[in-house]
Amino acid sequence: MIKTYCIRSIFFFAIALAFIACSEKKKEHIPMPNTDLSKISVIPKPLKTVPTNSAFALDQFTAIYTSKNATGFEEVGTFLAEKLKSKTNLSIPVNTEGNNTVERVIYLNQSDSTELASPEAYQLYINQDSIIINANTSEGAFRGIQTLRQLVPIESNDTLAPQQIWPVPSGKIFDNPNFAYRGSMLDVARHFFSVEDVKKYIDILSYYKINVLHLHLSDDQGWRIEIKSWPKLTEVGGSTEVGGESGGFYTQEDYKEIVRYATERYMTIIPEIDMPGHTNAASVSYPFLNGNGKTPELYEGMHVGFSTFDTHKDTVYAFIDDVVREISALTPGPYFHVGGDESHVTKKSDYIYFINKVEKIVQKHGKRMIGWDEVAIADVDSTSISQWWASEENAKKAVEKGMKVILSPAKKAYLDMEYDTLSKFGLHWAAYIPVDTAYVWSPEEYGIPVENILGVEAPLWSETISNIDELEYLAFPRIIGYSELSWSIPANRNWEDYKVRLADQAPFLDRMDIKYYPSPLIDWKKSDFTYETIKKD
Ligand code: TNX
Numbered sequence: 001m002i003k004t005y006c007i008r009s010i011f012f013f014a015i016a017l018a019f020i021a022c023s024e025k026k027k028e029h030i031p032m033p034n035t036d037l038s039k040i041s042v043i044p045k046p047l048k049t050v051p052t053n054s055a056f057a058l059d060q061f062t063a064i065y066t067s068k069n070a071t072g073f074e075e076v077g078t079f080l081a082e083k084l085k086s087k088t089n090l091s092i093p094v095n096t097e098g099n100n101t102v103e104r105v106i107y108l109n110q111s112d113s114t115e116l117a118s119p120e121a122y123q124l125y126i127n128q129d130s131i132i133i134n135a136n137t138s139e140g141a142f143r144g145i146q147t148l149r150q151l152v153p154i155e156s157n158d159t160l161a162p163q164q165i166w167p168v169p170s171g172k173i174f175d176n177p178n179f180a181y182r183g184s185m186l187d188v189a190r191h192f193f194s195v196e197d198v199k200k201y202i203d204i205l206s207y208y209k210i211n212v213l214h215l216h217l218s219d220d221q222g223w224r225i226e227i228k229s230w231p232k233l234t235e236v237g238g239s240t241e242v243g244g245e246s247g248g249f250y251t252q253e254d255y256k257e258i259v260r261y262a263t264e265r266y267m268t269i270i271p272e273i274d275m276p277g278h279t280n281a282a283s284v285s286y287p288f289l290n291g292n293g294k295t296p297e298l299y300e301g302m303h304v305g306f307s308t309f310d311t312h313k314d315t316v317y318a319f320i321d322d323v324v325r326e327i328s329a330l331t332p333g334p335y336f337h338v339g340g341d342e343s344h345v346t347k348k349s350d351y352i353y354f355i356n357k358v359e360k361i362v363q364k365h366g367k368r369m370i371g372w373d374e375v376a377i378a379d380v381d382s383t384s385i386s387q388w389w390a391s392e393e394n395a396k397k398a399v400e401k402g403m404k405v406i407l408s409p410a411k412k413a414y415l416d417m418e419y420d421t422l423s424k425f426g427l428h429w430a431a432y433i434p435v436d437t438a439y440v441w442s443p444e445e446y447g448i449p450v451e452n453i454l455g456v457e458a459p460l461w462s463e464t465i466s467n468i469d470e471l472e473y474l475a476f477p478r479i480i481g482y483s484e485l486s487w488s489i490p491a492n493r494n495w496e497d498y499k500v501r502l503a504d505q506a507p508f509l510d511r512m513d514i515k516y517y518p519s520p521l522i523d524w525k526k527s528d529f530t531y532e533t534i535k536k537d
Helices: 007-022 073-088 138-151 195-207 252-264 280-285 314-329 348-364 373-377 392-400 435-439 468-475 478-487 495-503 506-511 531-536
Strands: 048-058 062-066 104-110 122-126 130-135 166-175 181-187 212-216 268-275 335-339 368-372 385-388 404-407 453-460
Touching: 048 104, 048 122, 062 073, 073 104, 073 138, 104 138, 122 138, 130 138, 138 166, 138 195, 181 195, 181 478, 195 212, 195 252, 195 468, 212 453, 252 268, 268 314, 314 335, 314 348, 335 348, 348 368, 348 373, 368 373, 373 385, 373 392, 385 392, 392 404, 435 478, 435 495, 453 468, 453 478, 468 478, 478 495
Parallel strands: 062 104, 104 130, 181 212, 181 453, 212 268, 268 335, 335 368, 368 385, 385 404, 404 453
Antiparallel strands: 048 166, 122 130, 122 166
């Protein structure tokens, strides 16, 4: 059944099974309903699913074991135990030795199988008495447990057993992401969102295997991250937001906490400082930065393209060096996003000069530069990355330069576009994007050679949303579709099939208190879950 095991793994798995064998309690064979693994709604759709039409009985006699000395595996096991606890109220032990009540195991195994095609690949084997997840890395194991979480039914099943049982349908899943970069962007500049809000968003995104959160940390209306060497950025530039509300910013400790929380979920945080345009808040804080000669004032409107840094002053580059240095030191991920969009009042030659210089600063601090598609008009390196949002011409230029491209076409992937004319929030300058339009397009056939595509990212601009409920209304359910567009292969993507699986997400989204937009295109599954149900049992 399992082709390749390293000796060490077999050894520890044997120990796990020995716990069961030594168990004083006689193993009960509980008659399980015939559940078909291929009928369970998993998003994003795994590469390959093979049902074997029986089930694993998840119950109080289940334990989790992980490969010993395999970095991160035990933490992933603990994460799974916590999530299963909040779903089922079961307290499942992790790597507890001498536990003689164990009848069934979930085993997270570090495998060196060559069939695991990338660090995020995993194999999931569900048998009657064991569930095994094989992965090369703890990241792969983490992706695997997200699939497993989706296979655990929300309610326990009536069986002849005295204890509650959550039947997990048996079979095998082989999985590997189509694109390595599966992202979402959150604009915390137009409206500020608290650390708690961002964490809630990260937690749900990671359930759908999204592995990048790009934070748009500065814009004309606000500067949102503490820079110790330039304190007025947040004291002054962080005080406003769109519509005259009160603004806010992350201290460096706050930002570290977001990074920590994301890292625990195998998600990379990408910080963006947008420049040379979209810089009014910075220039109000330190007017020497401003290149337009006017005395800037705090801005709470929604216009774009009116601000620019002075691209010829050395002091401006010294400032940028400090900002990139401080933020890079707090950011373990490999990328730094420099914005570069809509610099309508920067002369083209100045813009090119600026991006060339800033790219070098980013590289000096050990990061790879990402910029909105306009940056490809500068003399950028092939190691830098272009994020296509508006201009196909710019995206093609990036390809000519050998750059990787992140696909975020506004017409298809902008989470701030209204669903339709009845939408409560959002804009519609690019398009109306109902839930089907968001899903029914193919990144592979969007005009960029597949080898140049790093992945897909769905940006959520926040001019029209000011709290987490409004954020969720625009992001959900569309972001779930973008996760499938970037994880699953084209042959596994189909709207008719997807819309049924999406409908089945309702109980989970309700349980997580996500205020998703109940699109009439989806026949949402009714959910009668309440936390009281769990407590009562
Ligand atoms: C364009 S997308 C922008 C943002 C706005 C957004 C609103 C991009 C790189 N620039 O500044 O917030 O449209 O949809």
